Amino acid sequence: MKFSKIKQHIYSKIASGEWPENHPVSSENALAIQFKVSRMTARRALQELADEGLVIRSKGSGTYVAPLKSQTSFMAIRNIADEIRARQHDYEAHVHVLRQVPASLQVAEQLQVEPETPVFYSVITHLENGLPVQVEERYVNPAVATDYLKQDFRQITPHEYLSAVAPLTEASHQIEAVTPSTHVCEWLELAKPEPCLRIVRRTWSDAGVVTYAVLTHPGSRFVLGGHLTFKA
Amino acid sequence: MKFSKIKQHIYSKIASGEWPENHPVSSENALAIQFKVSRMTARRALQELADEGLVIRSKGSGTYVAPLKSQTSFMAIRNIADEIRARQHDYEAHVHVLRQVPASLQVAEQLQVEPETPVFYSVITHLENGLPVQVEERYVNPAVATDYLKQDFRQITPHEYLSAVAPLTEASHQIEAVTPSTHVCEWLELAKPEPCLRIVRRTWSDAGVVTYAVLTHPGSRFVLGGHLTFKA
DNA sequence: TAGTGGTCTAGACCACTTT
DNA sequence: AAGTGGTCTAGACCACTAT
Structure with missing residues (x-):
């Protein structure tokens, strides 16, 4: 064209x-x-x-x-490690799960693969000054990121790795407020359940769906912000 | 055109x-x-x-x-009434409060006016098929929208009215998950508190800050969604 | 094969900003 | 006055879909 x-x-x-x-x-x-x-x-x-x-x-x-600010922080696919470091805080990642699992019906639909297909699954918490601010549960299409399980996600975030091996062409987001499951409470080191912000994200590259991720933030420790300008 | x-x-x-x-x-x-x-x-x-x-x-x-997803785009500043109607659902607004109040310290800071300055204050719930999906608590700079209190907000949303009298030039958002106050529970007709999505929005026009709004959505009835494509 | 959307052309007039 | 973006026209060819 x-x-x-x-x-x-x-x-x-x-x-x-x-x-x-x-x-x-x-x-x-x-x-x-x-x-x-x-x-x-x-x-x-x-x-x-x-x-x-x-x-x-x-x-x-x-x-x-355009001035960078009008390229909208909302739309930007953000890297939580960079953001925490930009605030000059300590960043740390804990890898709780990193393995292959058979795709459940729901995961298969999200990743557009057949149910029971082996897919990669990881659970990582991201800590700011030692406090968990996000738990990232992620399913990855193994056809697109074959070496996913070999990465050291304390050093590189899944988002960074996936962006490198499969450039994004498309992304969808859902944001909602939820009560966290007991698993999530443990990962976030929450003594009691509290309202959490949940971001569900699916991303595509040219080769198809790359990943399906559920990012959960404790309401007391996280605010999603954005600023837009409308210039004629 | x-x-x-x-x-x-x-x-x-x-x-x-x-x-x-x-x-x-x-x-x-x-x-x-x-x-x-x-x-x-x-x-x-x-x-x-x-x-x-x-x-x-x-x-x-x-x-x-297009198939109408029950999702709200968070890219654009949208009008909840239009979105509900676009889903072919019934839209209704209940006006709980509409009056002048002296600006508290926090409100004065947000609107960039002196504390105790009279400002306009409204509380409106927006209902989709009879179910409250958003309570909108809004403070308005009276210098920018002098006739705010005379509007019938069952017929026109504050956003529509304000867009007409003071075209937006800038907006900032904060999104977080919270436990609603008892007031908000009543407005949303929630029997028990449940995690809510809270959007705090400040908007500017050429004349300065127009409005400061706190929009609270019940987590069980609302998802904020978006889709992005990155085309060459 | 007829209809549709996707792309492209080579003009045109207008309102606006800059010089 | 010259240049810019905003709108619009009346054609054209193509790839695709439905029948």
């Missing part, structure tokens, strides 16, 4: 840092000439980048690389 | 229930003739509806009303 070649070109300029925040992006007409396409095709590339929050367009003025 | 008239037309068909889930939507060519526009313009209307998740398009087959 012609428009996606143009998007790719602009995306690489931004990703490489060659075009920093607020740097002007080539105009529709300039791109049309440069890529030998009609203006409508160049326009589509810029429009989709704007919809994705990568650039800001202003009538009469031009198109500019 | 011509394309938005077409969107409006299709939206009303879906919202009214005239076109239920999976009902075929008029084709690009049909809409182009009906609305006396070019196919590209009709196409844009359908494309934007697809981007918003209201319709599904299949090459060679056609465009269909």
Whole structure:
């Protein structure tokens, strides 16, 4: 597709840092000439980048690389280890489970594999200054991440490893408030059950479903935040 | 705009229930003739509806009303009344409180006004098929929305009214899991406290902070969802 | 085979911003 | 006045789906 070649070109300029925040992006007409396409095709590339929050367009003025904050922290696939370290707190991971299990009906459906297919399963708690702030129960499609069980998840998070072996193309999230199971209470070192924030996430790469994860945060120790700006 | 008239037309068909889930939507060519526009313009209307998740398009087959998941997108600032109606469920609002109150220290800080300044305060529950799914406690900067107390919030949501009088330029969110207060339990008609999803939202317009809202959802009746794609 | 959505073209006019 | 993005047109070819 012609428009996606143009998007790719602009995306690489931004990703490489060659075009920093607020740097002007080539105009529709300039791109049309440069890529030998009609203006409508160049326009589509810029429009989709704007919809994705990568650039800001202003009538009469031009198109500019978006400030990072408007790339939305909500949408970002966050890495909890990086976030904790960014707060200059100690990060630590405890690996409770790391093995192959047969897929239950529910897991099979989520991962789009046949029931009873062996899949990888891990349970890891993430600690901030020694206090568990998230338990991560994760099922992984073994066809996509064959070496999953060999990783040392005290050193690298599953998210980091999976991003490396199977670049994300798609993700879905569900956020809800729940009462934690007794298992989760133990992993989170909760003496009594308390309301927990549960994030259920499924991610895809080109090869299909990569992973199905249930992330549970104690309500007393975790807030999910975001900031959005709407600039014309 | 011509394309938005077409969107409006299709939206009303879906919202009214005239076109239920999976009902075929008029084709690009049909809409182009009906609305006396070019196919590209009709196409844009359908494309934007697809981007918003209201319709599904299949090459060679056609465009269909999307299955309505009981999920709320957390990407966009949405209107709960529209979402409930989009699911073809009954929407109803109960106004529990609507008056002026002096700003407490916390509220004054959030709204960036002096403590004890009179501010507007409302408590409204939103019901889906008669069941409360959200209680909305809201403080409003009276300088920005002078007629707030005169509105009938059974007919228009505070979000709709505020969007009209003070277009959003910025918003921040916090999402957490909490045990509801006894007040909130009453508003939500919860016999026993259960984990609730609490969304705290502050919004700005050009004139400054518009509103500070605490939205509480019963965990058993609400899931916040989102879907992202990363296309080249 | 007829209809559909997906992509693309080469123009056009407008409102807006910048110089 | 020149350039930019926003909207729109009237065609075109393609791949896909349904019949």
